[in-house]
Amino acid sequence: MTEKTAETKVEQAQNAALDLAKLSDDERREGLLSIADAIDERHEEILDANEKDVAAGQRMLEEGEYSQALVDRLKLSESKLESITEMVRSVADQADPLEKTLAARRLDEGLELYKVAVPIGVVGTVFESRPDALVQIAALSLKSGNAVILKGGSEASHSNRVLYEIIREATADLPDGWAQLIEAREDVDALLEMDDSIDLLMPRGSSAFVQYVQDNTSIPVLGHTEGICHVYVDDAADLEMAADVAYDAKVQYPAVCNAVETLLVHEDVAEEFLPGMVERYEDAGVELRGGDGVREVVTMDAATEGDWSTEYGDLVLSVKLVDSLDAAIDHVTTYGSKHTESIVTEDDDRASRFMRSLDSASVFHNASTRFADGYRFGLGAEVGISTGKIHARGPVGLEGLTTYKYHLEGDGHLVATYAGEDATPFRHEEMAADWTPGERSDE
Template sequence: MTVAEQAERARSASIVLAQASRARKDAALEAMADALAKAETAVLEANAEDVDRAEANGTSAALIDRLRLTPDRIAGMVDGLRQLAGLPDPVGDVVRGWTTAQGVEIRQVRVPFGVVGIIYEARPNVTADAGGICLKSGNAALLRGSSSAASSNAAVVVALQAGLIEADLPADAIQLVPGPREVTAELMAARGLVDVLIPRGGAGLIDTVVRNSQVPVIETGVGNCHLYVDASADQDMALAILVNAKVQRPSVCNAIETVLVHADAAPTFVPQALEALAGAGVTVHGDERVASYGTVVPATEDDFATEYLSLDIAAAVVDSLDDALAHIRRFSTGHSETIVTDSQRAAARFSAEVDAAAVLVNASSRFVDGGEFGFGAEIGISTQKLHARGPMGLPEMTSTKYVVTGSGQVRG
């Protein structure tokens, strides 16, 4: 089946979903969760094929960990679908409404996009998450996972489709788009058949989709995130935030990749930070001023531009808040930027001047997450400025239309 044929079937399914009640969609999510739980053995066997293939190809341990499924991870996918069933349905919400002087009622109402294409790498849990989020928001999903997780993704989609059929919704509401690399190009060219594309993965994937897609794209995820320790910072707080934001889960986009320390705080803070990071297994790529306080890997220009997604961090000493802001403006990917400070003036200026989807004051960047924000689910973290920015929950997976109701009024 061609991508165009799959998209046509998804379009037909999206018409059904757009009219489905919350109760019907929630019943489908519960049925999908049940079907995925029952398919655990088949999914694990399929995943073992992917992992064996990745190991044979010399894939890094970090990427294999992202690829690997376990009974606990499948249970998490099942729980995620059930949690979606408990969330409010954004479709039909009135964003705003008013009545004109002529008595015409105008309402701006949330509606599904229609057909959403999602292009993603490695993690097969995204297959269940994305399928469920699209369904809850009334969208049909075309899922283009990476070849490294082909067997796992196929097994998960079989289970999700079984749940849809059980709930009397079209199986074509969630489809896997298999095939060679050229298929991704076909998906990006499917303007008029696919309404929105969302890439989830590394910088290379996202850049390729943004540059080449003819379908509108919501850009997500690349996180070269910074932590700036101001001269006035509580250094114990700054150290705790630094270690949490780097170490708690280094392979995700909201982990920090660079720490900047004000020169006045550096003599006491940098030695503590180097010791704490070394104790957590973190390799520090430091500039000459950081190196004067301990052993580091000499930092290059590329180090400050790198999203490591590993136990590595770049570090520099800066002379002022101005210098920190200039560094962030140069290297930030617009994801999440953090300041630790006791100065309200510095916090206010940092918050106003930093151009990012999220700015944090005295808190770990690991909080920039749909679940932590209380959204209950997210499709990704948008780093663009149109439509949605930051964690994308269910409302961000909708568009709006205006419903205008009159009683025979005509324009004079």
């Protein structure tokens, strides 16, 4: 069989998107449950494929080509696969994001306008080493009625192929071609040129890669880039709580974008807080890098200017003392990536000022940055975390994969009726009504 080109795959996805958008929520939900069941039944096959990727990744790690964090993200396990199917079922059970009436307005008697949620169409995704990302993205795309082009990293190629085939076979009754897998690096450049066929691109990777995509396409781009996240321990913090939050934010899973990379500590609590915190981090194997003031209180390696703007993705943490809330805000504004920040304080006014002053997609009070996640937010899952401001921000779930169209229900209404000296005035009355073809509100 001749290998399909990227152009052919995108064309098939474009055709499938039209049919997918017409499916009922029950049909899309059944497809998702079939995916979950199929993954449950094929753990051994998936783990065998993943073992090849991890072994190759380990060799690249030993040669200095890969980081430990990347290899960690590659690994699947029985428990990880169970989490993946739990995620798929969670997406299936989310409320239908389509055909929701977002707004309704009576323009005149019998003339009613409805703003209705619809799929975006064809979504192109390029993502990093985590094989579970393929399943997350596919599940959210199906639930939201979008066809999807999936391009994973070569480091996870065996895992991605098996997972894709499972998804394709499990949804054989759905529009053919709704999910497509591409693997060649040159296919990414081909996708960037398909502005007439692809409606949204979602790259997940380094800032440099996302910038490359943005600079080389006219397709709208929803970028998922670095997470340079911060936890600020205020001088009004409950220090026991602060230690727990700061530990969880770094150690619970350091290889992800919502893990903390810089810990900011008010200088008035440094001597009380830092010695125990440092000991706890060191016991967990965290490499610490501190600013000048920090190293006057505890012993650790010196932080460089570059550390403040580095996403480690590993058990490495930079620590800095600040003399005020404003100084903490200034540091985050200067070095952060607008991903997720957290303040630990018992002073609600300071918490409010911190959260209002920062331009990050997620800002927390007395909680770990690791909560910045689509599943934990109750979105079912996420296709990525957007640090931009257009269309969607933070964890991008089902709502971020929809747009809207306007439906107008009339009864032979003419624009001429509302023009000229004797024009009938518009009523423009807001309604609380859902759109149903041919029906009008009884309000």
